Amino acid sequence: MTRMRGRVAIVGAAESDEMGRLPHKSAFALHAEAARNALADAGLEKDDVDAVFTAGLWMASEAAEYLGLRPRYVDGTQIGGCSFIAHVEHAMGAIAAGLCEVALITHGESGASRVAMPGMRFGPDSVRLQFEAPFGLAGPPTGYALAAARHMHEFGTTSEQLAEVAVATRKWAALNPRAAMRDPLTVDDVLASRMISWPLHLLDCCLVTDAGGAVVVTSAERARDLPKRPVYVLGTGEASTHVIVSQMPDFARWDAARIAGERAFAMAGVAPADVDVAMLYDAFTIVPIMALEALGFCKPGEGGPFVAGQRTAPGGAFPMNTNGGGLSYTHTGMYGIFTLIEAVWQLRGECGARQVPDCRVALCHGLGGMFSAAATLVASTDV
């Protein structure tokens, strides 16, 4: 496993030209912008790409066609918003095996405007529609609220602690010109916002936006010939434990994250204490709290106290979600690619006002479904 450490690098990372509410752009147009920008960032040409990785409700080959690519390796692994982090692991395996050399991992989603988006269609005989929809399951907030309530019950986590995450993340967003929500926020603001699904308020929930993002992964050898400093992939892990809400093995613990994180840290030869910046998928405020516990940044049940006192805010001891996260920067629906982009920029020292000093080791951690899947990645400019 450790023989994979540092074998590949992320050599390009970019967002779409525009992010936000973009009714004038289709999901694939956002793919194209992000892919073009990521290749330019990598100093590579379109024709250098021989592998395409994407997730969505399309075939992965549809994105490839739109981009005019004819890849010899295609991976459409879809395990939810963390898929793009898992794609890095899959690209690492394929590149190390000699099956491809330059992997484009691309995401474009018209999450808010819904331009050219495939529908999420399940028949009335699907497992979801038989066993969950009849009880009024109202989208992701409802499912996450069930976990948050159990976490509060078992560990005494409070609504104020959840709100601390939203407030700290907003402070990072204020430093990111591309963040959608940059106005200051207080814990009281979060607690006073409309209840969506108790115990989750509106401001415990992520944004819904239109955006694209892409990264380019290649071998460490080839990376060294490219203009920007390679961001080496030191360790990766992924796991899937269930899909529908009722099948979550433990509502107060994120098993998939624990499994993914253990492997990523072991492969990287890195411990949680070595991480300088953590990009933890924040679809809801409870999610990074449970990630911190599952990944070993704190003990089970201590995630609430861990984030208290604005510890994850700018100037705090634990820089987390420095782009402003899914809560305040952007959340298209499948946010995972943006954890990778920000980690690359932080490690290269390109983050301007929000740059974490001496940022050597970054951790990206993604969420899929209802705590159903997880993917973790440890990266550094040093091998």
Next chain:
Amino acid sequence: MSDHAGPLPVPTPETRRYWEAARRHVLELPRCRACGHRFFYPRAACPRCLSADLEWVQASGRGTLHTFTVVHRGARDFPLGTPYVIAIVELAEGPRLMTNLVDVEPDPARLRIGMPVEVVFADVSADVALPRFRPARA
């Protein structure tokens, strides 16, 4: 009798027995004859050992409230009306399922994780009864 405007479950071969029992206001669970595992939701293979040697057993209809949420922004056309309670109930037999908690105030301060609950069937159409739960009365 119908109080359900949303999509109603359409059984598959492996779930038909579950929904037919529910229609008779009986909660049944599949049990694996090979390993003894009782599980939810019904499948054609035991999720513990993959055996197809399964039987149906009647569940007690009793359990505990494992976790819940009070939904304020609800599913479109959902008949219970907001706020309503979605619950995960852990059945006395072990498996957990999603359901609604009914005959209670939808107020988190008045609900307690761990409280005993019992099944109550709601006839939502001529063909479908949904297993909902209420605080145990016995």
